[in-house]
Amino acid sequence: MLGFITNRMISMVFTIWAVSFIAFAIIQLPPGDYLTTYVAQLSADGDRVDPAAIQALRDQYGFGEPYLVQYWKWTVGLLHGDFGRSFEWKAPVSELIWGRLGNSILLEGLAVIVMWLVALPIGIYAAVRKYSLGDYLATIGGFLGLAIPNFFFALILMYLSFIWFGETIGGLFSPQYQNAHWSFGRIVDFASHAWAPILVLSMAGTAELIRILRANLLDELKKPYVTTARAKGLSEFRTIMKYPVRVALNPLVSTIGWLLPALVSSSVIVSVVLNLPTAGPLLLRSLTSQDMYLAGAIILLLGILTVIGTLISDLLLAWIDPRIRFGSK
Template sequence: MSRKFSGARRYLFSRLLQVVPTSVVIVLLSFILMKAAPGDTVDVIAGESGGATVEYMQELRQLYGLDVPAHEQFWNFLVRLVHLDLGYSFRDNMPVVDLIWSALPATLLLSLSAITFALVVGVALGVIAARHRGSWLDTAISVLSTIGFATPLFWIGLMLIVVFSIHLRWFPVAGLSTVGMAYDGFWQQALDVARHLVLPAFSLGCFYLSLYVRLTRSAMLDVAGLDFVRTARAKGLSEWRVTLRHVLRNALLPIVTVTGLHLGGLFGGTVVIETVFGWPGIGRLAFDAVAARDLNLFLAIFLFSSLLVIVMNLLVDFLYVLLDPRIEVGR
């Protein structure tokens, strides 16, 4: 046991050492892509204001530190990063860290709601499809999951807005809460936020739900034919107990891996959904940063996202040990 935990500590330390170079490479690639786009934030500001003199634009570039070569701009960003300073947003004229922290709760609420919905419903449907393999129920679930996997997120979001917001008027069109509404208490505010959350969370969760259905069904069928499952049936255990306690538990290993990767990379989907539904989260903040060529904000969001992916991968590795004690983290 002590040898196992010693190997886990060595593995954790080696993975943590990879965080710095990995993050720097990701930020560097993001910086190159941003610089490859035409124009900068000063050009955007000048365009929105209807024009500006060359002298005024030069003063703005000096003020924002954009008058120096690209490699110096990147080096200045790394130096500030060492001092835990993400800089100021050129567009909003406020610290980048404040913008990210203000948008983070909305994105976490949307992401966790979507992934929870996708996991619960997707795994349940995958178990049902595996238990009724070859039946009409299995076929119907497989067809629906294929449609959900192939349908673009933005199209799902737009159709939900048309049906449930415009025609039926069951849910709000956009935003996190009703503008100008005076809440009587916490529960009224929570209910209002929940009504705004339903459509974007369902839209984002549909794609991941389809993946979990297919993955759960495949993993369940692979595990169902193993020896220990036949032994459990031979002991007289009920079929549902064998399915849930023996088959599903071992089938969860690939699901845990995929879920961890999804949690880390969920911001890619939230960019689309947050833009469609006007959700004030990090995804929409990243979209606005690209549109405004806000370099500091853009790099900080990519850095934050990359660190989240790395942390989630570490958590997945240790969850493997909890689900299957035969796995050693250190290897």
């Protein structure tokens, strides 16, 4: 196992480098650059564009340099903890992303916890009580969760909250706690606002996990080792939980690697609808304006999350499934 982890750590370094290289290249694929977008915006507003000033900015930001030179300067800065400077926001990238990325990780992490807490008991019950009323309700709920887009569910919640309670849901904090330090009052205020985005973000994932767990557990319950366990006198609870459930969890555990990045990308529209200060809208805006250092930093951090999540998935799979042992003969 130690050798496996060491090899994975080494491969993670090369994977993260490849992600940074490809992401930086993709951001620059559209014609033009940030100054092209900036000039077009000035022209649309009717402002005069000074070619000399634009050329000076182009020289200052190094837009005329080859791609490899720009990428090399960016990666050297990354090794020193410098993510570059945002062209649009006129501020260091690190100051822009850490707060929003922290909000994203907190929201998506809580959404993942809600997914598992809800999906596990419902999926197990639906498989064990196949074709019961609870199974049918879980199936209908799963289909609705997969069919309704997250942003549409957010709009429904906003409408119902305003009609029934006369309140609008949105944001993560009240104005008095927006820039305050963490305290018990700020945690309570966060909980009173965060339930809506957590519910919206976890809906589709919960429905998907329920369907996957139900299908896998139904397949495992038909296998001979379950019949043998029952014949030996094991209780029904131990027979189901000790072996079939552990095996049925494999596909769910393997999704940890891409679950957080997928939640971040899927929460872009939800964050816009609910006015959430997360990384999603910032990434979308940086891509549309070709703010390459800001977009590249966010994509790189999402890639790091994916690589770390994949490693965690592999280690959990080896732990919950005795048939998987890295390095065994």
